[in-house]
Amino acid sequence: MFFKRRKKEEEMAPQKTEGCGSDSCGCKQPDGFDQVIKKPLDRRSALKGLTAGLLAGTGFLNSSCSATAGDADKELASLKWNEYFKGNYQLMTAEEKNDTVNRLEKMYELNNGGKINLSDTGAVKDVLYGYAFNISKCQGYMDCVNACVEENNQDRDSQMQYIRIHEFKKGQMNFEMADDNFYHEVPAAGHFYMGTQCFHCENPPCVDVCPVKATWKEKDGIVVIDYDWCIGCRYCQAACPYDGRRFNWSTPHVPENELNKDQHYLGNRPRKKGVMEKCTFCIQRSRNGENPACVEACPTGARIFGNLLDPDSTIRWVIENKKVFRLKEDLGTEPKFWYFMD
Amino acid sequence: MKVALSMISDGFKEATNGSTAYHIWMSVLTLLMLFGAYSYYQQIVHGLSATGMTDRVSWGLYISNFTFLVGVAAAAVMLVLPTYILKDVDFSQAVLIGEGLAVSALIMCLAFVTVDMGGPARLWHIIPGIGSLNWPNSMLAWDVLVLNGYLFINLSIPFYLLYHHYQGKKPNKSVYLPGVLLSVFWAVGIHLVTAFLYAGLPARPFWNNALLGPRFLASAFAAGPALIILVLAIIRKFMDYTITDKTIDKIAMVVTVAAQVNLIMLGSELFKEFYSITHHSSSALYMFFGVGSKNALVPWIWTSIGLNLLATIALTFNRFRKNHIILYISCGLLFIAIWIDKGMGLIIPGFIPGPWGDVVEYFPTWVEVGVTIGIWSLGAFVFSILVKVAVPIEMGTLRYKK
Amino acid sequence: MDKIKNNKLYRHSCEGRNLSKKYPLFQKIPAKAGIMEKLIGMTFLLGGLLLIFSSCSGPSHKDHGPLAEIEKHSNAAIDYTVSSAPFTYGIEKVAVTNSENDTLFFTPNRTNHILSFPCNNCHTQPLSKMASNDPSGKKAHWNFQLNHATEEALTCLTCHSSNDVEYLRLNNNKKVGFNKSQKVCAQCHSTQYNDWVGGAHGKKLGGWAPPRVSNTCVNCHNPHSPGFETRWPSRLNTIKIQELDPK
Numbered sequence: 001m002f003f004k005r006r007k008k009e010e011e012m013a014p015q016k017t018e019g020c021g022s023d024s025c026g027c028k029q030p031d032g033f034d035q036v037i038k039k040p041l042d043r044r045s046a047l048k049g050l051t052a053g054l055l056a057g058t059g060f061l062n063s064s065c066s067a068t069a070g071d072a073d074k075e076l077a078s079l080k081w082n083e084y085f086k087g088n089y090q091l092m093t094a095e096e097k098n099d100t101v102n103r104l105e106k107m108y109e110l111n112n113g114g115k116i117n118l119s120d121t122g123a124v125k126d127v128l129y130g131y132a133f134n135i136s137k138c139q140g141y142m143d144c145v146n147a148c149v150e151e152n153n154q155d156r157d158s159q160m161q162y163i164r165i166h167e168f169k170k171g172q173m174n175f176e177m178a179d180d181n182f183y184h185e186v187p188a189a190g191h192f193y194m195g196t197q198c199f200h201c202e203n204p205p206c207v208d209v210c211p212v213k214a215t216w217k218e219k220d221g222i223v224v225i226d227y228d229w230c231i232g233c234r235y236c237q238a239a240c241p242y243d244g245r246r247f248n249w250s251t252p253h254v255p256e257n258e259l260n261k262d263q264h265y266l267g268n269r270p271r272k273k274g275v276m277e278k279c280t281f282c283i284q285r286s287r288n289g290e291n292p293a294c295v296e297a298c299p300t301g302a303r304i305f306g307n308l309l310d311p312d313s314t315i316r317w318v319i320e321n322k323k324v325f326r327l328k329e330d331l332g333t334e335p336k337f338w339y340f341m342d
Numbered sequence: 343m344k345v346a347l348s349m350i351s352d353g354f355k356e357a358t359n360g361s362t363a364y365h366i367w368m369s370v371l372t373l374l375m376l377f378g379a380y381s382y383y384q385q386i387v388h389g390l391s392a393t394g395m396t397d398r399v400s401w402g403l404y405i406s407n408f409t410f411l412v413g414v415a416a417a418a419v420m421l422v423l424p425t426y427i428l429k430d431v432d433f434s435q436a437v438l439i440g441e442g443l444a445v446s447a448l449i450m451c452l453a454f455v456t457v458d459m460g461g462p463a464r465l466w467h468i469i470p471g472i473g474s475l476n477w478p479n480s481m482l483a484w485d486v487l488v489l490n491g492y493l494f495i496n497l498s499i500p501f502y503l504l505y506h507h508y509q510g511k512k513p514n515k516s517v518y519l520p521g522v523l524l525s526v527f528w529a530v531g532i533h534l535v536t537a538f539l540y541a542g543l544p545a546r547p548f549w550n551n552a553l554l555g556p557r558f559l560a561s562a563f564a565a566g567p568a569l570i571i572l573v574l575a576i577i578r579k580f581m582d583y584t585i586t587d588k589t590i591d592k593i594a595m596v597v598t599v600a601a602q603v604n605l606i607m608l609g610s611e612l613f614k615e616f617y618s619i620t621h622h623s624s625s626a627l628y629m630f631f632g633v634g635s636k637n638a639l640v641p642w643i644w645t646s647i648g649l650n651l652l653a654t655i656a657l658t659f660n661r662f663r664k665n666h667i668i669l670y671i672s673c674g675l676l677f678i679a680i681w682i683d684k685g686m687g688l689i690i691p692g693f694i695p696g697p698w699g700d701v702v703e704y705f706p707t708w709v710e711v712g713v714t715i716g717i718w719s720l721g722a723f724v725f726s727i728l729v730k731v732a733v734p735i736e737m738g739t740l741r742y743k744k
Numbered sequence: 745m746d747k748i749k750n751n752k753l754y755r756h757s758c759e760g761r762n763l764s765k766k767y768p769l770f771q772k773i774p775a776k777a778g779i780m781e782k783l784i785g786m787t788f789l790l791g792g793l794l795l796i797f798s799s800c801s802g803p804s805h806k807d808h809g810p811l812a813e814i815e816k817h818s819n820a821a822i823d824y825t826v827s828s829a830p831f832t833y834g835i836e837k838v839a840v841t842n843s844e845n846d847t848l849f850f851t852p853n854r855t856n857h858i859l860s861f862p863c864n865n866c867h868t869q870p871l872s873k874m875a876s877n878d879p880s881g882k883k884a885h886w887n888f889q890l891n892h893a894t895e896e897a898l899t900c901l902t903c904h905s906s907n908d909v910e911y912l913r914l915n916n917n918k919k920v921g922f923n924k925s926q927k928v929c930a931q932c933h934s935t936q937y938n939d940w941v942g943g944a945h946g947k948k949l950g951g952w953a954p955p956r957v958s959n960t961c962v963n964c965h966n967p968h969s970p971g972f973e974t975r976w977p978s979r980l981n982t983i984k985i986q987e988l989d990p991k
Contacts, residue, residue, distance in 0.1 A: 084463075087474075088467070088473075088474045090474075091474065124824070124825060124826055125825065126817070126822045126823075127822075128810065128813055128814075128817075129952075130810060132944075134944065134945075137945075139972070140977060141975065141977055141978060142977040142978045142979050143978050145978070145979060146978045146979055158391075158983055159981050159982065159983040159984070161981060164698065165977075166698065174699070175697075175698040175699040176621070176624065176695060176698075176699030177699070178698070178699065180698065180700065180984075181980065181981050181984045181985060181988070182977065183976075183977060183980040184976075185974040185975060185976055186974060186975065186976070186977055187974060188974075196698065202808060202809050202810050202813065203808055203809070205543070205544070205545060208476075208479045208480065209479075209480050209481065209482065209542075209543070210476055210480055210482075211468055211475065211476050211480045211482035211483045211486065212467040212468050212473060212474055212475065212476060213474045213475075213476045214467070221810070221813075228464075229464070229467055229474075230460070230461065230464070231459050231460065231461050231462075231464045231465055231467055231468065232390075232459050232460015232461040232464075233455075233458070233459055233460070233482065234400045234401065234458075234460070235480070235482050235539075237397070237400045238400060238401060238540075238543055238545065238546060238692070238693070239543050239545050240545055240697070241544065241545035241697050242545075242697055243397075243696055243697040243698055245397075246397055247390075247397055247400060247460065248389070248460070249389055249390045249391035249393075249395070249396070249397075250388055250389035250390075250391035251389060272461075273389040273460070274389055274390060274459070274460025274461040275460055275461060276460075285951075286952065287826070288826055288951070289824070289826030289827055289828050289830075289831070289951040289952065289953030290828070290831050290950075290951040290952070290953075291948065291950070291951050291952050295948070295952075298947070299947065299964070300947070300964075301945065301946045301947035301948070301959070301964070304943060304944065304948070305952050306943075306952040307822065307952065307953075308810055308813065308814055309813070309814060309817045309822065310821075310822045311819045311820075311821070312821060312954070313943075313952070314942065314943020314944070314948065314956065315943070315952075316814075317942035317943045317944065318942070318943060318944045321942055321944070322939075322944050331544045331545070332544075334808060334809040334810060336810045340944065342935070342936070342939065342944075342945070396987055398987060700988065701988075702987045702988060703990070705990075
C-alpha cells in the first residue's frame with residue numbers, strides 16, 4: 001500500500017511544483033514524516049509495517065478481543081497512524097489531500113457507523129470574500145449565533161461561539177461598556193447592537209505568529225486552520241486583536257444527531273482536544289456559492305457577504321456607496337469585515 | 343570515549359551518594375515531581391480545561407513561569423562574562439554553578455512550554471525539516487531556536503571544562519572561549535526574543551511597548567544572580583567548596599545595579615500608564631487597582647512592588663549589602679518580587695481586559711499548581727545533580743582513574 | 745556609589761559609547777580594544793541582521809489591504825464556476841428591472857403567497873358596491889390595522905386602487921402589480937429603496953454568488969404595520985455568565 005502511494009507521489013511530482021506557485025507556501029521544503037523518510041523506501045515501508053504490528057501488539061488502540069472487531073480496529077489503527085504522520089495541509093499534494101480526506105471519512109465510519117461528506121474544495125477563482133455588517137439593522141436576536149453553532153459543529157459542552165453580539169448603550173461605542181451576553185427582549189430601548197467574529201484580515205497577525213504554519217490565509221482570503229497540524233500553543237489567540245479565535249480546552253462534543261455531516265477539511269469537520277478553531281466564513285458553504293450560516297440566519301439582512309473582486313456584487317456596492325468603517329484599523333490588520341449604518 | 347563513559351558512571355555514583363540531608367532533599371523533589379506528573383496526567387486526560395485558562399485568559403501560570411525562567415537562564419551570563427572574558431577570577435567558582443542554573447532553568451522553560459501545549463504529541467511539527475517551523479515570521483519559532491541553542495551551548499561548555507578537569511587537564515581556551523563569547527550574546531538574545539514574543543503583539547497594548555525587552559533584561563539580571571547568591575550561600579554551607587566573600591559581594595553588586603535599573607524602568611512604565619489614562623492603561627488599571635469587584639492581581643502586584651522596593655533599597659546601601667544575612671534576605675525578596683512581576687504580573691494582565699473589554703479573571707487550578715511545582719522540582723533536581731557532580735570535579739576530588 | 749564607578753564593567757560601558765564610529769563593523773578590531781568594545785560591535789551586527797529579517801516580512805499596509813486587492817483586479821464581470829441557483833431552487837422568482845428593462849436581480853414571487861389572490865375571487869364588484877351589500881356577511885380584512893405613518897399621510901387608498909384591486913397604485917395613479925410592490929414603497933422610502941437595489945438593505949436569499957435573489961420590502965415588513973415587535977434572543981450563553989462572575 002505504501003509502495004503504491006509512493007509511486008503516485010512520484011507521478012504527481014511535476015504537478016506539485018507547478019501547482020504550488022505561491023511564494024508563501026514554501027513548497028520546496030520537504031514536509032511531514034513522509035517526505036523525510038522518502039529516500040530509503042524499504043526502510044520506510046518496513047518502519048510502517050513494524051509500527052503497525054507494534055500498535056496491534058501493545059494494544060495502543062484498545063483493540064477488543066473479538067476477531068471481526070480486531071480487523072476494524074487494525075484498520076483504524078493504521079488509519080490513525082497515517083493520520084498522525086501526515087504533513088501540513090498547505091504543503092500536501094492533491095493526492096495527499098485526497099488521501100487524508102478519504103482516511104478521515106473512513107475513520108468516521110469506523111468510529112461512528114454513519115457517513116460524513118468531507119470536502120477539500122479549493123478557492124473559487126477570482127474571489128476574495130468580504131463581509132459587511134449593518135449596525136442599524138442588527139436587533140440582537142442572536143439567530144446568527146445559533147445557526148453558526150449548528151453549522152460549524154462547535155463544542156456544545158463549553159458553549160463555544162464564534163460570533164459575539166455586543167449590546168451598546170446609545171451615545172458611545174465603547175466595547176468595555178458593552179454587554180455581549182444579554183438576555184432580555186431585544187432590541188432594548190436606547191441600545192444598539194454590533195456583531196464581531198473573525199474578520200479574516202488581509203494582514204492577519206495570527207498567521208504571522210503561528211510557530212508551525214498551521215494557520216494561513218487562503219487565496220480567497222479566508223483565514224483557516226489545519227486542525228491536525230496545530231500544536232495548541234495559543235499564540236495566535238494572544239495575537240488576535242478581535243477575539244476571533246477559540247480553543248478546544250477539552251474534547252469537543254456534538255451529539256451525533258446534531259452533527260452537520262456536510263464538512264470541509266478546513267472548515268467544520270469535528271475538531272479534537274487541544275487545537276484552535278475559528279470562523280471560516282463557513283468555508284464548506286461559501287466555496288459552493290452559498291452564504292455563511294450567519295448571513296442566511298439573520299432575519300434582518302444586517303449581514304452581507306460576497307466577492308470583493310466582483311464589481312457587481314452587493315458587498316462592493318456597500319463598500320463603495322455606504323460610509324463604512326472597520327474596527328481597530330490602526331493596527332494595520334486590514335480586516336475584510338466592514339460596518340456601516342443606514 | 344572510555345573517559346566519557348567513566349565520567350558518566352562516576353557522575354552517576356556521585357549523584358546517587360551523599361549525606362542524609364541530600365537524600366532527603368532528593369526524595370522530596372522526587373515526590374513533588376511525581377505529584378507533578380500525576381497532575382500532568384490529569385491534564386492530559388481532561389485537556390487544558392483542567393487548568394484555569396479560558397479563551398479570555400489563554401496563557402496562565404505555565405507561560406508566566408516560562409517567561410520568568412528564561413530570565414533566570416539568561417542571567418548565568420552575568421557570571422560568565424566577567425570570568426572568562428574580563429578575566430575577573432573572582433567568579434570562576436561561581437560560573438559553573440551559574441551555567442548549571444542556566445541549564446536547569448532552560449529545562450524548566452522547555453517543560454513549561456511543553457505542558458502548555460494543547461497537543462504535545464504533535465510537537466514534532468515544530469522540528470525544521472520534518473515539520474514546518476514558521477521562521478523567521480513567528481517569534482515563537484525564534485524562541486524555540488534560541489532556547490535550544492542556548493541549552494546546547496550551556497551544556498557543551500561546562501561539559502568541555504569538566505571533561506578536562508576530570509582528567510586533570512587544562513581546557514584549551516581557544517576551544518571554549520568562542521563558545522563563551524557566543525553564549526553571552528545568546529543570553530541577551532533569548533531574553534530579548536522572549537520579550538519580543540509579547541512586545542510584538544499590537545493586539546495586547548499592555549505588552550506592546552518598547553521597554554518590555556530592556557525591562558526583561560534588567561529584571562532578569564537582578565533575579566538570576568540573586569538566585570545564584572542564594573544557591574552559592576547554600577553550597578558554601580553544605581559543601582566544602584570555597585566561595586569567597588568577594589565573589590558574593592561582586593554578584594551582589596550586579597544584582598543591585600540591575601535592580602536599580604529595573605526600578606527606574608518600572609517607574610517609567612507606571613508614569614506612562616497612569617499619567618494620561620487611555621484605554622491602553624486598562625490592563626495596568628486592572629492589575630494595580632482592580633476593576634469593580636475583580637481584583638485578583640492587586641495584592642500580588644503590590645506585594646511585588648513592596649518587596650522590590652524594600653530589597654533594592656537594602657541592597658543599595660553598602661552597609662546592608664555587606665551584611666550577608668540582610669543580603670540573602672534581600673535576594674530572596676527580590677527573587678520573589680520579580681517572579682510575581684515577570685510572571686503573573688506580566689502575562690495575565692495582558693489578557694485582561696480582553697480585546698472587547700470583558701474582564702474575566704484567571705485563577706490557576708490545583709492541576710496547574712501541581713504541574714508547576716513538579717517542574718520546579720524537576721529543575722531543582724537537575725540542578726542538584728549537576729552541582730553534586732560538578733563541584734567535586736572542580737575541586738579535584740573526583741578524577742579519572744586510569 | 746564609588747564601588748560602582750571603580751567597577752571594570754561600569755568603566756568599559758562608558759568608554760564604549762563612540763565605538764561604532766571608531767571601529768566599522770567588519771574592520772579587524774585592534775587588539776587593544778577591550779572585550780566590551782567587541783561585544784558592542786557585535787551587538788550592532790546582530791541588530792542589523794534582525795532588521796534585515798524583519799524588513800523581509802514586514803508588509804507595507806498601503807498596498808496590502810483588501811482595497812488594494814480590488815484595485816489590482818480587473819473590473820470586468822467575473823465568470824463564475826459557482827452559482828446560487830441550487831440554493832434558491834424552490835423559490836419562484838420575479839425579476840427586478842431598471843428603467844432600461846435590464847434584469848438587476850430577483851425577488852420571490854409575491855402573488856403566489858397572498859391568500860385568496862387574485863382579489864377578484866371576492867371583489868367581483870367595485871368597492872363602493874361591496875360595502876353596502878349584505879351587512880350580515882363576512883367582513884374580509886377585519887384584522888388589518890394600519891400602523892404605517894400617520895393617518896394624514898397614508899390611508900388604504902394611498903396604496904390600493906379603489907377601481908382595480910388587482911393592482912397597487914402609485915401617486916400618479918399608475919398601476920403596479922403586487923409582484924413589483926417595491927415601487928410603491930420607493931415613493932417615500934427612496935433611500936431605503938436605493939440601498940435595497942444596491943444590496944445594503946434587505947435580506948438576500950440563496951447564496952452570495954449570482955444570480956442574486958433578495959427579499960422584497962413586503963417579505964419582511966408587513967406593509968400595514970412595517971415596524972417590528974421586540975422578541976427574546978434565541979440563546980443565552982451560560983458559560984459566559986460563569987466566566988464573568990465565577991461565584
